[in-house]
Amino acid sequence: MEEYKNPLVERYSSKEMLYNFSPKKKFLIWRKLWLYLAEIQKELGLNISEEQIHDLKNHLYDIDWNKVSFYEKKFRHDVMAHLYAFGEKATIARPIIHLGVTSAFLGDNTDIILIRDGLDILLKKLINLIFRLRNFTLEYHHIPTLAFTHYQPAQLTTVGKRSALWLQSLLLDLEELEFRYKNIQFRGIKGTVGSADTFKELFDGNLQKLKDLEQKLSNKFNFQNVFPITGQTYDRKVDAQILNLLSNISQSSHKFSNDLRLLQNLKEMEEPFEKEQIGSSAMAYKRNPIRSERMASLAKYVISLSNSSALVAATQWLERTLDDSANRRLVIGQSFLAVDAILMIWNNILEDLIVYPKMIDKHIKEELPFLVTEHIIIECVKKGADRQDIHERIRIHSMKANNKIKLKGEENDFIQRILHDKKIPIHEKKINQILNPKKLIGFSSNQTLEFLDTRINPILNRFHRLIDSNLTNRDIKI
Structure with a gap:
């Protein structure tokens, strides 16, 4: 207890990722x-x-x-x-031992292998996360909910359409991960400055033997491609690209954690809360969203580290300089450990993510009168009214109704105001039809189902071997 312990090792990351960078x-x-x-x-x-x-x-x-x-x-x-x-x-x-090679032969080839294997570990967690989120999206694709822009009530969407936005971010991350994984190159055997001068001597000037050596060695570690040229090290832009990928995954994760915490404040959705979990040492009633907060905290860390690898790539000198070494020892492994932890937390949240439909309905009803204004305009224009005139009448009524709600705490009387305005040609029966939330979600449900069917399900089918068997047995199947 008298020495610093890395929280990523002590608290957060998985055994498999810890071993990968051990x-x-x-x-x-x-x-x-x-x-x-x-x-x-x-x-x-x-x-x-x-x-x-x-x-x-x-x-x-x-x-x-x-x-x-x-x-x-x-x-x-x-x-x-x-x-x-x-x-x-x-x-x-x-x-x-070590005949003809330099330290970078060991260090760089090993780092490439560890990065490749680290991506493989993250891939499985990402696929399982997409699977869970896909099931959640499918379950709630048709449930209306209040959408927000600027965190102000906007029109209606569906719970599933909103979670499809989280899925789409992960889809972009997955596509980038696949690209990096497929295109990562073995550093190979290049000698002290990349010229392979030693091997020219060892092979009596036979370049083909060097090429054969590189290709056979890379195949031993399951790499198809070898860097055609290097200095003493492989291009440090590779590290920057990998850490940018990890940053992107963290950005998607942070966005989800933000959204969930906002929705938890509204009591519409909630992360799992254990039976004996304590939310606050002082306020016993609190159910603090500690899992999504931890995701956000780790995500900030990874995003910040990506700048470090970019600086390393930008400041290498000629064929190499060693001021990358300590930095890379820290940022590459720790970025992988942190993203590994983030994906585990996100998967854990989705195991028992709670939705409160009655609270969602309550918030819809509170805002519903204002949400139908565009529909009222369209109905009036169909009857020959001037769009700009109707817009202005509605704006005036909505401002007055808002003032009564906010200043006096009274009920929303916007619809009554519209019905009593003789300059707005719409009947009460039509307004009642419009006030059905399920008719105000646009194509949200259709868009969501099509997105799942055309973009998500093919990926899950392709990576079905990576999905945990307990999930495929328990959850909605593909």
Whole structure:
């Protein structure tokens, strides 16, 4: 309890994402890079024995962490520390470990692998989130609710149409995630400044052997594409693009958390609240939306980190400078951990998201008289009235009705005012027909169902293997 603990590790992120960015996985990848490099170098004719390859394999998972720590303090160089520690175990292979490559060969290729694997973890959580939100949207696609612009009452929409807006943001994020995942490139083997000069010597000027080495090595880690050129490192714009993606997911998440908290204040929707959960230490009646607040808090953090990776990409010097190193150690892993936590919280909220239809109806009835003004204008114009004249009459009546509501606390008498105005040619029977909320939602329900059918369901079908089985068994099926 006397040392700082990272909340992303202690409280928020999943075990799978924590392992993905753990030292153990990172350094095992380093060793696999050394092993596969040696295997392919041998295959391409370099003087490496089968005994040395077996030696590497036999000690691949045999990491002496104390020895690594000793060498890192001695050399102040993490790659050399692991190289020496591995060499003490794999003594036969020691002379050929790290042959022809530089530190960036390990660091950059490993980072690309971890980023790719991190995206894979997020993909599953994102698909399950889309599945849950799709089911919610389908269930409430036809339920009228009061829409807001500028957080002021506007016209009607439906609960499902509103949640379709959240879905659409996630769809954009998913499309970007897929693009980044499919197009991420292995750093490959480029040497100290990207010229692969060492391998020109090792392969006696045979460029094809270097290309074969790169392609075979990238295939070992399931990459189809390799950066055609690099400096000492891969282009740091890749990090900026990835963190921008994570920022975009966070922006979508924050928007949802804002909307839910606004709706919870109106008592129309509410995040889950446990039986013994305490909302406030002082105000025992409170049901604070701590989950959506936590989402928003983490989202702000990720959005802020994306600027850091952009600065790193912008300020690299020539073939490379090391002032990216500490920054990347912090921002890449922590951005993934935070987004992982955000998606878990959002999935958790949607497991038991509560809707209060009677409160929704109450708010509709309070504003309904004002919501039909455009319909009244249209009906009057159909009967030959001047649109501008009717608009002005309605504006005057609505302002007077609003003043009575706000200043005197009286009931909304806007409809009575309209019916008593002889200059507005509309009958009470017609107004009563117009005042049906289900007739004031426009094409909200149609738009929502079409969106689910044409854009969301095909994605869920394509990624059906990623949807948790308990969800497909319990919730509405595709």
